[in-house]
Amino acid sequence: MKSPLRGPANVTEGLVGFLASAGAVVLVSAAIAVLDRWIPVLSLGVLYILAVMPVAVLWGLALASAVSVASMLAFNWFFLPPTHTFQLRDGANWAVLAVYLATAVVVSALAARARRRAELAEAREREAAARAAAELEAEALRRSDSLKTALLHAVSHDLRSPLTAIVAAASGLANPQVSLDEVDRRELVETIRIEAERLDRLVGNLLDLSRLRAGAVVPHPELWTVDDLVSRALDELGSRGDRVAVTFDEDAPPVEVDAAQLERVLVNLLDNALKFSDRSVELRVEADGDAVLLHVTDDGPGVADRDLVFEPFHSAGERRGAGLGLAIARGFAEANGARVWAEPSERGAHFVLELPVAARAPVVA
Amino acid sequence: MTRILVVDDEPQILRALQTSLRGAGYEVDTATTGEQALTAAAVRPPDAVILDLVLPDRRGTDVARELRAWSAMPIIVLSVVGDEADKVAALDAGADDYVTKPFGVDELLARLRAALRRAEPSGEPVLEIGDLRIDFDAHAVAFDGRSVQLTPHEYALLTLLARNEGKLMTHQAILREVWGRAYADESHYLHVYVSQLRRKLEPDPARPRYILTEPGVGYRLVDPLRAS
Numbered sequence: 001m002k003s004p005l006r007g008p009a010n011v012t013e014g015l016v017g018f019l020a021s022a023g024a025v026v027l028v029s030a031a032i033a034v035l036d037r038w039i040p041v042l043s044l045g046v047l048y049i050l051a052v053m054p055v056a057v058l059w060g061l062a063l064a065s066a067v068s069v070a071s072m073l074a075f076n077w078f079f080l081p082p083t084h085t086f087q088l089r090d091g092a093n094w095a096v097l098a099v100y101l102a103t104a105v106v107v108s109a110l111a112a113r114a115r116r117r118a119e120l121a122e123a124r125e126r127e128a129a130a131r132a133a134a135e136l137e138a139e140a141l142r143r144s145d146s147l148k149t150a151l152l153h154a155v156s157h158d159l160r161s162p163l164t165a166i167v168a169a170a171s172g173l174a175n176p177q178v179s180l181d182e183v184d185r186r187e188l189v190e191t192i193r194i195e196a197e198r199l200d201r202l203v204g205n206l207l208d209l210s211r212l213r214a215g216a217v218v219p220h221p222e223l224w225t226v227d228d229l230v231s232r233a234l235d236e237l238g239s240r241g242d243r244v245a246v247t248f249d250e251d252a253p254p255v256e257v258d259a260a261q262l263e264r265v266l267v268n269l270l271d272n273a274l275k276f277s278d279r280s281v282e283l284r285v286e287a288d289g290d291a292v293l294l295h296v297t298d299d300g301p302g303v304a305d306r307d308l309v310f311e312p313f314h315s316a317g318e319r320r321g322a323g324l325g326l327a328i329a330r331g332f333a334e335a336n337g338a339r340v341w342a343e344p345s346e347r348g349a350h351f352v353l354e355l356p357v358a359a360r361a362p363v364v365a
Numbered sequence: 366m367t368r369i370l371v372v373d374d375e376p377q378i379l380r381a382l383q384t385s386l387r388g389a390g391y392e393v394d395t396a397t398t399g400e401q402a403l404t405a406a407a408v409r410p411p412d413a414v415i416l417d418l419v420l421p422d423r424r425g426t427d428v429a430r431e432l433r434a435w436s437a438m439p440i441i442v443l444s445v446v447g448d449e450a451d452k453v454a455a456l457d458a459g460a461d462d463y464v465t466k467p468f469g470v471d472e473l474l475a476r477l478r479a480a481l482r483r484a485e486p487s488g489e490p491v492l493e494i495g496d497l498r499i500d501f502d503a504h505a506v507a508f509d510g511r512s513v514q515l516t517p518h519e520y521a522l523l524t525l526l527a528r529n530e531g532k533l534m535t536h537q538a539i540l541r542e543v544w545g546r547a548y549a550d551e552s553h554y555l556h557v558y559v560s561q562l563r564r565k566l567e568p569d570p571a572r573p574r575y576i577l578t579e580p581g582v583g584y585r586l587v588d589p590l591r592a593s
Contacts, residue, residue: 160445164467165377171469172385178470180388191381 017059021067024051029074041079048075049103056108064104071100158202162195169195205324208264209312212331219258219336223358226252226285226292229259233266237274244270245280251287256358261332265340268325269296269351276300276349292355299348306342329353367481368392370411372402372428373443374421382415385470391477399423406432413439413481415473416460418451426455433459439480441473449581456535456582463533479531492527495588497566497575499527508566515565518543522558523566526576526586535583559584 028051032044048071056064076086169188172178180188211217227248234241273281277298284295303309312327326340333340333353343350369386373379374397383393394411396402399420406414414432418425429440440460444452452463461480464473492499496509506513506523515523521543526534536552544554559578563570574589 156445160466161375161378164443165375165381167467168378168385168470168473169381171471172381172388175385175389175470175474177474178385178388179390180384184384184388187384188381191377191384195377 013059017055017063020058021051021055021063021070024055025067025070025074027051028071029078032075032079036079041081044079045075046099048072048100052100052104053107056104057111060112061105061108064108065101068100068104159199162198162202165195166192166199202324205328208328209324209331212328212335217261217332217335219261221256221258221336223254223256224259224262225254226294226355229255229257229262229266230283230285230294232259232263233270236263236267237270240274241270243274243280245282247282247284249285249287249292252285252292253287253357255292255355257336257338257355261336262338262355265329265332265336265338265353266294268329269294269340269353272325272329273298273300273349273351288354290357292357294353294355295343296351296353297345297348302345302347303342303349306344309342310340326351366390366392367413368394368409368411369413369415369477370394370396370402370405371415372396372399372420372425373415373417374398374419375417378417382470382473386474389470389474397421399425399428402428403431406436406438410436411438413441413477413484415441415443415477417443418445418448418455426451426458426460429455429460430458437484439477439484441476441480443468452582453535453537456533457537461532476531483529483532492530494527494530494586495575495590497527499524509568513565515562519558519562519565522555523562523586526584529586531585531587533579533583533585539583555584 025048028047032041032047035044035047048068051071052064052067055067073086077084169191173180173185173188230246230248234244234246237244270281270283273296277300279299282295282297284297286293286295310326310330311323313323330340337356339352339354341352343352367390369391371379371382371386371393372395373382376397379395379397383395386393394405394409396405397420399422402414402416402420405411416425416428420428425442429442432438432440439462442452442455442460442463443466444455444463445466455463461483462476464476490500490502492501498507499505500507501524504520506515506520522539525539525542536555537549540548540551540555544551548554559576560570563573563576567573567575575586577585577587579585
């Protein structure tokens with residue numbers, strides 16, 4: 001920052017300043033010499049302010065003071081009668097010098113202040129920009145941090161519940177103080193099997209999610225009827241699939257998708273609906289022009305935020321799972337040119353899977 | 366028959382516990398929410414409650430507090446690793462003990478037996494736990510036959526832990542009982558007195574077998590023979 005009392009910053013600038021100052025004094029002197037014919041010379045001395053002011057603004061107080069003195073001497077020498085002599089005792093001469101100096105001081109101080117303000121504003125702007133950038137970075141970190149926390153929490157909770165059931169059932173089977181009949185024994189073994197499968201599903205979901213995130217999901221599309229896709233998904237759900245009431249549409253044309261991936265989409269949508277509803281879940285197939293729509297509806301608590309529900313680790317409750325299923329469903333659907341969304345619904349949740357109809361004609365067997 | 370109320374909203378955990386506890390000779394009631402648990406306990410008061418700390422409708426800690434408001438039945442909470450604050454809150458709310466998920470049925474049965482044993486009042490003037498012998502009338506403590514001299518605070522601390530044999534006592538609960546309410550947060554007192562007690566009682570104070578530390582939660586006095 002420039003101080004109003006500081007002189008030129010370097011040699012080049014100093015030289016330019018000096019030449020400009022000298023030129024300004026010469027120019028003003030020449031102007032006075034011309035104007036002298038019409039205007040009384042004493043009032044023309046004020047014109048030297050035109051030399052002092054630009055120098056004060058551009059090069060600061062030191063040079064402006066020098067220009068003031070030079071102006072005063074030039075005025076004295078060329079114009080104050082008797083000319084070509086210095087008359088330093090002349091009162092008017094001193095007054096002129098005082099006016100020049102005062103002008104130089106005031107103008108250079110004002111100029112410096114304006115410069116300082118401009119510099120401050122610029123610094124503030126830079127600082128604000130830096131702060132905004134830092135905040136953006138912190139926000140990104142926070143988000144990745146909260147994702148990691150959510151992942152840890154979801155995984156630890158979702159791993160622990162099945163593990164607890166497995167350890168309790170297995171230690172119950174092994175404990176000699178616990179006497180079990182054949183039915184009890186079968187029940188405990190069944191618990192171990194069910195919970196081991198749940199663990200397997202969770203691990204599969206985590207792998208799917210990381211593959212989707214890494215963009216490593218490559219679909220191998222083939223022609224499939226929607227009926228086939230639905231029955232594959234129901235098979236996968238096992239006995240839980242019994243609670244799904246399916247309505248087919250005979251007009252539904254075949255679709256061209258990766259069946260294994262679409263099965264994951266359907267299983268996850270149905271799994272989600274079954275988790276939130278104690279009664280039966282409805283799956284309705286509907287042909288709709290160039291697309292086939294699969295509606296999955298349940299009578300559970302419904303969806304609070306129809307977008308957020310597809311975010312990974314967004315779970316409706318502590319005990320409702322890791323919140324991975326719908327995120328994975330959407331990921332696989334989009335990889336296959338399909339879409340999944342939540343419809344607004346009065347009661348329960350209503351999810352729609354839209355499959356694009358196959359472009360090439362189906363081979364009729 | 367001793368009846369246990371098991372409260373957990375994970376159906377498979379509930380099923381495994383129910384089957385195992387029944388096999389161990391207990392009668393078992395189950396509940397999947399806090400509301401159900403409170404109703405079940407009121408309609409048919411159980412002899413003990415096994416209570417998960419995370420329930421869909423309310424916190425297990427609150428359920429423990431409400432049960433404790435009208436009943437002295439032992440409450441064992443199921444918690445998870447890392448939830449030390451939750452454990453302490455549940456114990457302060459009146460729970461007797463906790464087991465950490467995942468747990469074996471053996472551990473749960475041992476905790477349950479200890480809790481049920483404590484629930485039976487014993488008016489005995491002399492308490493024997495392993496080699497430890499406390500004569501409450503004479504204010505005398507002996508270990509392995511030799512008499513042990515204790516300061517009044519050490520004696521109060523030891524008798525509190527011994528009367529609650531096997532039960533996990535939180536730092537706060539011990540400090541409140543022995544030193545008074547104003548000292549409830551001065552857990553460094555407690556650490557000092559416990560190490561003094563261990564030096565006077567334990568055969569190997571560096572590897573205590575009677576007064577066990579539950580890190581971040583409290584202390585538990587056990588009979589090393591029965592605990593193993």
